[in-house]
Amino acid sequence: MIRKIFILVLLFMGVHVFSQEPAFKIPDYKAIEKEIKDKNSSYYYPKLMERLVKNDTLLTTDDYQHLYLGYVFQPKYNAFWRSPDEKKLREFYGKEQLDTKDYDEIIKLANHSLSDFPFDLKQLNFLSYIYHLKGDEEAAKMASLKFHNILNAIFSTGDGKQCETGFHVILVEHEYLMLNVFEIESKSQALVGNCDYLSFEKGKYKVDGIYFNIEKMLENESKALK
Template sequence: MFKQIIILLFLFLGNAISAQETSFIAPDYKAIQKEITNKKSSYYYPKLMDRLTKNDTLLTLDEFRHLYFGYFFQPKYNAYWKSPDEEKLIAFYNNDKLSTSDYDQIIQLINHSLSDFPFDLKQLNYLAYVYHLKGDETAAKTASFKFHNIMNVIFSSGDGKQCETGFHVLLVEHEYIMLRFFEIETKSQALTGNCNYFSLEKGRYKIDGIYFNIEKMLENERKSLR
């Protein structure tokens, strides 16, 4: 099902991914925190989040960077978050074919999930697909716009070739979304410093492995144990 859905979103992501192949910048978390807590800043977090929840398609990539990486500083952030509607959604997600009577229920469940965590890439992906099936292309493009920009934020944070330039993620599942997007099969996974390293079959890809920087996930985990 994931491969079928991702075909729809590739149209929105293709050009953006190419642009990230040669340039990236690691997030400056201190600078981001300063901006999102400044009520006079255009990046003030409550204002940005309000625009996101109201489906503002004028949000820029830089504003999405402050939204995504700025979420680490929000009280609700949980590195191991799971959707409160996960079991119900999995039942639909595992179906090869959906009936038209399922669409509204799925949309309601996903929007409820996104209200709890607005950066749920798996559900944004699925939401765009269901809206497309329903024939609501405007809503499908809005969901794809969010998916597109969150993915681009991750792509723009590194190149994944070493831990120092690993892709920055705030959720374990975001690592697997990226790997599945590129249809990359991994051999093993290991924690290396502040990174998750996924080794690949030698000779099959241009690189031997991919690094994801999970420093903020680890920091969040340490806080939860105090």
């Protein structure tokens, strides 16, 4: 079931998007924090979030990067976040075949999850698939566009080849979702400095592993434990 969903979303996204080596810029969190708190900035967070919620298709990769990384400065940010409807949604994920009567309930649950955490990539991915099954291609493409643009924002933060240039993520689940999109399986996980290093079976892929920068997650975790 999950495999079908990811393949469909890749079709919506256009796999050619990821066929080239993307340029990246290591995030400057101090600059991002300053921009999203400046009411006169185009990156002012409440305005950016309002545009995201209203499905603004003109949001750029920079906008999405400020939205995604800027979320760590919001009071609601929780590195341990889980969907409030995770248990119910997991039941639908586990089905080999969905019933048409399931569609509206899934859409309601997934959107509720996204209202709590706008970067719930798993539910954006699921929504795109369900809207497609329901025949609402416009809504399917919008959910897929958001999914795609958030991924692009993550890809714009590094190349994953070493910890210094690791992909910046704000939730561990996003690491595994990125691997799932490209049907890559990790063999083990290790904390290396401020990075999660996911290693692969030697010789199976072009690289032996990928680094994800989780410095903001570690900071959030440290605050939570105090």
